[in-house]
Amino acid sequence: MSWWRKRKTETASTEPIVEDQDLPTAPTLPRADAILLGLAGGVVxxxxxxxxxxxxxxxxxxxxxxxxxxxxxxxxxxxxxxxxxxxxxxxxxxxxxxxxxxxxxxxxxxxxxxxxxxxxxxxxxxxxxxxxxxxxxxxxxxxxxAVTAGFDPGRLIGAxxxxxxxxxxxxxxxxxxxxxxxxxxxxxxALSAISKQVALRRPHLVAAMSQFAGGVRKYMVATTGLGIVQGLLNWAALVILQVPGALLWGLLSFLCSFIPNIGYFIAIIPPLVFGLLTGGWGVFVAILVVYGVVNSVVQSIIQPRVVGNAVALSQTITFVSVLFWAVVIGPIGAILAVPLTLLVRTILIDSDPRARWWRPLIGDLRDTQPYIAEETAALKRTRQAAKAAKRGTAPTPPAPEGTRDG
Structure with missing residues (x-):
């Protein structure tokens, strides 16, 4: 019996490891049927x-x-x-x-x-x-x-x-x-040991999950830190402007920093209303300016530099994902819209080499940068040729690579 166990172990250890690309391919459905089945599965x-x-x-x-x-x-x-x-x-x-x-x-x-x-x-x-x-x-x-019912104080208090x-x-x-x-x-x-074992047969899945974890970690940590800064700045401004409920609006600003595209508009409406009620149009304009400057600096300038290409989602996909996850699992879904969308992309696209051609369509332009540079250069040459034609002179052709200086 011991000889048989030893022989079985040696045989198992010498079996070739089958990677993703070596797996047998299943019979494929017609494209229309596959699309319909995919949509039905997504709805369910x-x-x-x-x-x-x-x-x-x-x-x-x-x-x-x-x-x-x-x-x-x-x-x-x-x-x-x-x-x-x-x-x-x-x-x-x-x-x-x-x-x-x-x-x-x-x-x-x-x-x-x-x-x-x-x-x-x-x-x-x-x-x-x-x-x-x-x-x-x-x-x-x-x-x-229907619109004015939302301004009923009784309904707001009940909510x-x-x-x-x-x-x-x-x-x-x-x-x-x-x-x-x-x-x-x-x-x-035990994640390290599990990853090594799974990587023997599904290396692309392990690599995709590792990339997902790193991207989500970078996005969430950066967004949390910048959201705290944004909330504190807005709270301090509201305290100086003597807007009621400044603490609540500061917390709301922090939470809405996790909601791309529409979080800013959700966070600014309540302080604008109460600022208008207490301080008039001067406070209203001041809040508008403060929130606009803070949001522009934090989310439009600092956050893209910190997060970099960790997310790689187009603006349209990001906006739709916020709406989708908010409907499916509620307010937490809107806050976690980007990480959950990255998880779905990891499972459906990143883990399958045959589906990676979808990545540029959903916002990852890293593989398309050479093509974008080529198109930009071609457009520049076309414009130069058009200007030369208007002047009646021929454009100077680029020098061969071997004869250029440097």
Missing amino acids: TAVGMYWLRGFLAPVLLALVLTVCVHPLRRALERHGVNRGLATGSVIAAVFVLLAAFVTALIVALAQFATLLPQFAPQIEEIGKAIGSWLKSVGFDQSQVQ VGGILGSVANITFGLVVILTCLILMAVDAS
Whole structure:
């Protein structure tokens, strides 16, 4: 029996490793059938995620957090900290930060609920003014009522009360996040060995998941840091301008920094309204300028330089992903839209060499830079030729490579 086990082990160790490209190809369906089946599968998956969003949202949040803090746990282990102690320390730190943020958000919302009745008459007047303007431009009564209903202070107070009243949901979400953080962090301790084993037969999948983890980590860490800066600057400006609820609007600005394209507009509307009610048009314009400058500098100048090509998603894909994930799993989906879209791209495109031609279509232009440079040079030569034709002179042809100076 021992001889047979030894022989079996030697045979298994000498078997050739089959990589992705060597696997037998399955019979392919007609393109139309494949597209329809893919769309049907996507719809079924999205509907299933929608119905399970109550626990799926905190699980996905815990997954993203685990990906982000994994290098920190590894760093503690390299400095001699016990594996269990390093894992527990990182998990505890992340959970304390989450709990502190949720507590601050609840306090801010409670202040907003007490602040809102003080401005109920002014809010109603704004609603009436907007309703009159809508009627003057041709909207019918039902459409005007649907818009002005949003300016009913009673509805706003009820919405805030509903958020504050869902303490059970918040507690359940925190418990799920904490449990998933613990279990995922424990499982991540064997991630290196698992990756080596899977890489023997699926090297492209392991490489794609590693690239996904690095990209998500870089994006989330940079966005979190810049979001804190953005929230603090906006909060300080609102305090100086004496806008009510400055803490809540600062927290809202921080959260909306994770929502590409539309987060800025969500974050600026409430402080604009309360600034107009308390300080008039001068405060309104000041808030508009401050938010515009801070958002432009942080998200348009600093963030692209810090994040670089870690995301590689087109603006259209990013915007649609925010809407899609917000509908499927709620507000957390809008915050995690970019990491979740990267995860889907990793599974469907990056892990399959035959599907990598999709990457330029969804925003990754690294492989197309030579073609873009060639097209730019050709366009420049065409313009030079057109200008030379207008002057009646022939354009100077480029010198051969061997005869150019340098």
